[in-house]
Amino acid sequence: MKHFFNRKDSIVTEALDGFLATAGSGTLARLDGYPEIKVVLRADWDKTKVSIVSGGGAGHEPSHAGFVGAGMLTAAVSGEIFASPSVEAVLAAIRATTGPAGCLLIVKNYTGDRLNFGLAAEKARAEGFAVEMVIVADDIALPDIAQPRGVAGTLFVHKIAGHLSESGHDLASVAAAARAAAKDIVSLGISLSSCSIPGQAHEDRFGADDGELGLGIHGEPGVERIALEAASKLVAIMAERFAARLDPHSRYALLINNLGSVPPLEMSLIANAVLSSSLARAVALTIGPGHLMTALNMNGFSLSLIRLNADREAALSAPVGPHAWLPAKPVRQPVVVAVAKPASRDAAKTTSRDAGVERLITAICEKLISLEEPLNSLDAKAGDGDTGSTVATGARSVLDRADTLPLADRGATLATIGDILGTSMGGSSGVLLSIFFTAAAQSLKGGAPLGMALLAGLDRMTFYGGAKVGDRTMVDALEPALKAFDASGLEAAAAAARRGAEATAAMRKAKAGRSAYIGRQLDIADPGAFAVAEVFSAVAAMFAPA
C-alpha cells in the first residue's frame, strides 16, 4: 500500500499540526511537548468544569483530537501510530486541563492505555488532582473474553461525559454516567482488508474473496474469516451477533463507523442495509455513517450500539463544537415526494397539418437518411464511424412521427422535433439538436422571427455543447448558415454552410465534439458540418426560383 507521508518518525506530529492548522484553527491548542507529549486541548478551557481527557495510539483519526471541543473532550492525548501515549503525556494533559472540578479519563480497554493512563491518574492524584477513569470494553468479537477491546463505541462515552461536563455536572456524576454508559455499549467490526502503516512493509492476509469479522482497530486479525458476500448478508451476520447482546425491550443509538477506506457511497449503502436488517427494530437514533474511529486505511466498518434512556438520548443529541462528531439523527420514515407533472403543453401542440412545412421536413429527413453511408464513412476517418447512423436515426424518428406534428404552429413543431430528437436520436448530437430546436421554439413563441429564433437555438446549443466555430463540429457550418439566413436568406445560407463545412477539412485541432481528441489535420470535412451543408443545399434547392 502507498501512503502520503514524509518521515516515519514525524507522521503523527505533522498530522496533528495539519489538523490544528485546519479543522482545529481558532478553537484548539496543543501542549508544547513534541515529540513525546502530543496533547491537543481546547483553547478556550478555563478549568471550571470537569475535564474530559481521552486518547490512545494514533491511526484512529478523527479520534481523538477531532473530538476535542465544547461538549466533548477537553483534551486528547496521542501516542505514535497504534502505540499508547506515555504516562508523562497523559499527566501533562491532566495538569493542563484539570481544576477543582477534577478530571475524567476515558480509556479504551488495551493494556498499554490502561496502564499508562492509570499510572498518570495515580500520579495526578498524588499531586492533588481529583481524577477518575472509565474503561470502555465494547467489542463483542470474542464473546467469552474477560477483557474485550475498546473500539468505536467509546465515542458514545466521550459524547455523554462531554455533555454532562459541559452542563456543569460534578466529577462523581459524570464518571458514574460514563461508567454506566460503557456497560451498555456493544460494537462489532468487519473488514475486507487489513490496514497498512505508512513506511512499513505490508502483507495483506486477506484473499480476493474474503473478509474478516470481529476486528479491532490496530490491524490485529479478525476473529473469523468470512466469505465476501452481498452487503446485506454481511450485515445480517453482524445483526445476528448483536441480537444476543441487545435487550429486546430497549431502544438503541447506532453508530456507523468507517474504519478507513470504504467509499462514502458504500458507507451509505451499508447504512441502508443495517436499517433494513433485523437490527433496525432496536435503533431509534443513528450517528454516521462516517469516519469516527478509523484503523488507518482498513477497508471495513464497525457498528456500535448503546442502550438509550432519556438522559443518554439528550446527551447524544446535544450539539457540540467538534465537527468530526456526526449529529445524531432520529430514525424516521423517509420522505418521498411525488414527481410533479410537466406544466400543461401548449394547446397548439396537438396535431395539425401544413403541407408546405410537411414537404420541407420530409425533404430534410430524407436527405439526412440518404447521407447515412457517406457520413459514416467520413466519421470513420476521425471517430467511431457512426455519425451517419445517428443522424439517420434522428431523421427517421422525426419522419415516423411527421403525421402527429402540430405543423400549423411553427414554434410547437420545432419544440416537438426537439422532444423527438432528445429521446430517439441518441448520442450527444441528439441532445444538442434537441437543445437547438427546444430553444429555437421558445424564442419563436416569444415573438422572434424564424432566423433570430434559430440563432437563439444555436446560442443555447453552443453554450451547453461548448463548441465554437473552428472547433471542427457542425457549428462550423451551422453558425455561418444561420447568420446568413437571418441576414440574406436561404441561398446565402446554403453557400455559407458549404464554405463552413469545407473549412473544417483544414482544421488542425479539434477542440469539441466527437473529434475532440484527434489533434491533427484530417484533410476531410467534419461529418456534422457536411450534413448541415447538405441540408441547407437541399432546402435552398426546394425554394429556388424554378
Added chain:
Amino acid sequence: MKHFFNRKDSIVTEALDGFLATAGSGTLARLDGYPEIKVVLRADWDKTKVSIVSGGGAGHEPSHAGFVGAGMLTAAVSGEIFASPSVEAVLAAIRATTGPAGCLLIVKNYTGDRLNFGLAAEKARAEGFAVEMVIVADDIALPDIAQPRGVAGTLFVHKIAGHLSESGHDLASVAAAARAAAKDIVSLGISLSSCSIPGQAHEDRFGADDGELGLGIHGEPGVERIALEAASKLVAIMAERFAARLDPHSRYALLINNLGSVPPLEMSLIANAVLSSSLARAVALTIGPGHLMTALNMNGFSLSLIRLNADREAALSAPVGPHAWLPAKPVRQPVVVAVAKPASRDAAKTTSRDAGVERLITAICEKLISLEEPLNSLDAKAGDGDTGSTVATGARSVLDRADTLPLADRGATLATIGDILGTSMGGSSGVLLSIFFTAAAQSLKGGAPLGMALLAGLDRMTFYGGAKVGDRTMVDALEPALKAFDASGLEAAAAAARRGAEATAAMRKAKAGRSAYIGRQLDIADPGAFAVAEVFSAVAAMFAPA
C-alpha cells in the same frame, strides 16, 4: 478491489436511501422516481427563494446529495456511478423546487452533464421556469485545454450560490456571482491509485512506486505519471502548478479534498504540508481536509483554490445545514501552550535516612536480583522468558538510588520507588508496580496504616491492570499476602503468598498478564506470583523472632 454492495444495478438508490435514513433524516426528502429519477431535495423548501440545483454521476459522495440543505443546494440530481443523470431527472428536480424566484443549475464541465442539464434547462424554460446555468471548469491539470473538467472547486460555487439564495438574492445576482466565482477557481488532483467500481473488474494502472498528477474524478488517467515521493515534495509540485494561476496580490480559500481512501491521518499530514509550502502565502481560509468530492476509493486528494473578496469570504464562512460541508477556518498561528510543571513535590521527599527501612529495601532488592535466572526460566515455559530480567532491572534501579530515598518518610519512600519503577523497570510490570507504590503512598499520606495503604495500591493496580485472583498473575500471591498482612501480620502474609503462588501452577486459563494467551494448564507457578512469595518469605525471615 473489494467492495460492500448488493447488486450493481441498485448501488446508487440503496446508497441514497441509506443517506436519507441517516445523515438526511429529518431534513431531506427524495422524489418518487427511482430508478430513473434520483433526486434528493430539502424537505422544508417552499420555493420562495432561488432554487440551487446541482448533481452529476454518483461515486463522488458526499457530492452532491450531502450538500443539500439550508444555505447550500436545494436539490441534487444523481446519475448512476460516473454517468450523468438523465434530462428527465434534472427536469423533475427543477419542477419540484422552482417557484417564481427561479432556479440556478450548477454543472461540472463534462459533456454529458452539460448536455443533460442544458436540455433540461431549455425544457424547463419552455414550461415557463426561469432557469440559469453556470458551468464550472476548475481543473488545471491540462493547462491549454479549451474545456477543463469540473472537479471539487465546484463546491465553492455551491456554497456561494447557496448562501446568496438563502440570503434572498434574486436569480440574476445569484447566477452572476456564481459565474464570477467559477472563473476564479483552480483545482488539481494527485493520486497513488485509480479507483475501482463495485462489481467491475479493476486493473490498477499504477506501479508500486508511482502516482499520477492531474486526475479527474472518474478514474480517467492523470496527465502525468510521477514518482512516489515524500508528501511535501508532491505538494511542492502541485504548489508550483498553482503558482502560475494565482494572483500574487490576492487571498484565497483552500479546499483540501480526500478523493476516497486516504486515511484521515494522512489527510491532516497533507494539510500540514500544503500550509508549509509556497502555496500557504496565498491562503487565508481553509475548508477540510475531508471527503467533499470523492472518486470512489481513489487513494488521492485534490486541492482547490478560490480568489477571495469580502462577499465570497462571507459566503464561504456562513454556517449551513449540511454537515458534509466542512466549516471554513481562518489560517492562524497555532496556539502552543507551555507544559505545566508538576505540582511541587512533598518536602519530605528530600533524601533522609532510616537504617531499618534501608535494610529492608536492600534485602528485597537483593532477593529479587538473585531470582533473575529462576524467574526467567519459569517465564520461558509460558512467555518470552524475561520476567526475571525485568524484575532484576527494577530491583537494581531502586538499589542504585537507595541512598537518595526519603527513607524517614514511608509515604514519600513508596512514592519515590513508584517513580523509579515507572521509568526504569520497563514492561507492563514496571508500570503496574509503579501504580501499586504510587497509590499506596497516596493512601499512606492520607493517614491509612501500612497494611491498608498497600491494599489500596493493590486495588488500583488490579483496576488498571485488569487481573483478578485466578488469572495466573502476581496478584494471585500479592492479594492474599496483603490481606493476611493487614489482618494478621508478616508471617501469615508470607504463608498466604506461598499458597497463592503455588495455586497458580494449577490454573488452566490465564486471563490477564503475560500468560494471557496460553489457555492451557502449565503445571508450573506464575513467575510473578513466585517472586512475590519469595519476597514475603525473605521479609518475614528478617522480622522473625530470632
